[in-house]
Amino acid sequence: MCLAIGIDVHSKKLTSFAVPQDEENIDESEFCLEFNKEFKSTPADRTTLNRMAAWLNGREHLILIENSTKTHEVFWILTDLGCVVVVANASDLYRITMSVKKTDYHDCRELAHYARRYLNGEREFATCLIVTAEQLNRRQLCRIYAQASSGLSDLRRRIRSYMLARGIAVSIPERDIVSEASLRELEMVADTSMSLLIDEARRQRDRIKKIKNEILKEFKNDELFQLIYSIPGFGIVTASYLSAMIVDIGRFASAAAFAAYYGVVPKQRESADHSVRCGITRRGDDITREMLVDGTFHHISIDVNRRSDVSRFYDRLRSRGFPHKKALMACANKMAQKMFAILTTKTPYRI
Incomplete structure (x- = not known):
């Protein structure tokens, strides 16, 4: 006993x-x-x-x-x-x-x-996954990248705002404003404040590049990472962050449970004999959900020939009058379930 x-x-x-x-x-x-x-x-x-x-x-x-x-x-x-x-x-x-x-x-x-x-066989509570020190380090590395990337996005807005206030323009407006070509062009008309913003942008870009290299080094032999990375639209950072949070696909009982982990399933509101589907639950880690949704969006965007069932599903929802955001969340749910099948069968993405 x-x-x-x-x-x-x-x-x-x-x-x-x-x-x-x-x-x-x-x-x-x-x-x-x-x-x-x-x-x-x-x-x-x-x-x-x-x-x-x-x-x-x-x-x-x-x-x-x-x-x-x-x-x-x-x-x-x-x-x-x-x-x-x-x-x-x-x-x-x-x-x-x-x-x-x-x-x-x-x-x-x-x-x-x-x-x-x-x-004695009763299951009154859910058990928590306690990750190892190595897995914690991987998660922290991905979160550091997410924070640095968010900081660079904020810097882009600050530079654009300052350019608007000063009437400054670049030769190719749609180019990334913190790309080296854009920064070199801005240096030609830069005052003290703009010079400081340019220096900060370069430091932040270098830091992000260094973190990305560390992530690639950490995850290059990780099977979950390789399988997620095989999905078109899911880049190095997205694949590494999702694999760091999943850890073990075997802890999810079904594809629906896997999608629920990301908080992209509809909430249920029940009263008497009525059941209403509401917005998504938004459970779990916010950055993980954001990575899944961004990866799904890029997957749809680059699939110009609509060979993916996720892309076709998005088009059907839009043709029925669904707003972009609502259609994208439904596609993220579908992508999560597709990802579950890829990870459980250990088969890279195939159209």
């Missing part, structure tokens, strides 16, 4: 409680009594977690932790020490979130009982 352990994690303190999976097992019940005396309230440090792992060595167990800011550190220390740890989505733990007895000891007892019911 197995031990069910709940740990209430805080930045400086751990409160733990253990119960046997089978309450009639005398040996496990006695062990739980000793464990609860030893680890009722302890410092949240590696020494304590080492002692806990030593106590549990050789005994089947499941440790349940509520997702919080300290969770990642505790999860990986215990996992590296050979412990079996599950992290629960905090919003699903109603016996804790709705309780009037908000104490650490009460919460860890409830977590222990949640863990026991989990061992």
Whole structure:
């Protein structure tokens, strides 16, 4: 039989409680009594977690932790020490979130009982994906690029605004205003303020190029990245960011669940016998959703011969009177489901 352990994690303190999976097992019940005396309230440090792992060595167990800011550190220390740890989505733990007895000891007892019911086959909460340090680094690298790219877009607006105020124009208006050709042309008429904007644009472009090279180096052997990158319109940064957030395609039960992860599925509003489909849910990471939508838009834009079913779907929606944004979101949903098929079958994109 197995031990069910709940740990209430805080930045400086751990409160733990253990119960046997089978309450009639005398040996496990006695062990739980000793464990609860030893680890009722302890410092949240590696020494304590080492002692806990030593106590549990050789005994089947499941440790349940509520997702919080300290969770990642505790999860990986215990996992590296050979412990079996599950992290629960905090919003699903109603016996804790709705309780009037908000104490650490009460919460860890409830977590222990949640863990026991989990061992016995009940699924009352969603489990959280806890990524490795390498995966965290990849995500951070992609987010740094997204922030730098957003900063460059803001700089473009500032330069355009300043040009408008000064009556400055470039020979090819539709050219990227921060391209080297545009900046060289602007240098010829630049005053002090414009010179500073040009210098800032060059620094930002160089930084973005450096980050992009680091991303390519980090993801070049990643299978998920290669499969997403095979989709026309999905560039290096988009493919890397999406693969960094997916981590493991096997954690999604279906294509619909995969699309829901990006928040591009319609919300449902139900009342009595009526069910109304509303705007998209917008759940999940905003940048991930933005990357998916941008990739879908580029996919449609470059498909001039309309060989892709996503492009044809967009045209059908537009011909029926759908606004561009609404049609694009529906296509992003379709693209997410298509991406799910590519990643699960490990087959690069084919028309």
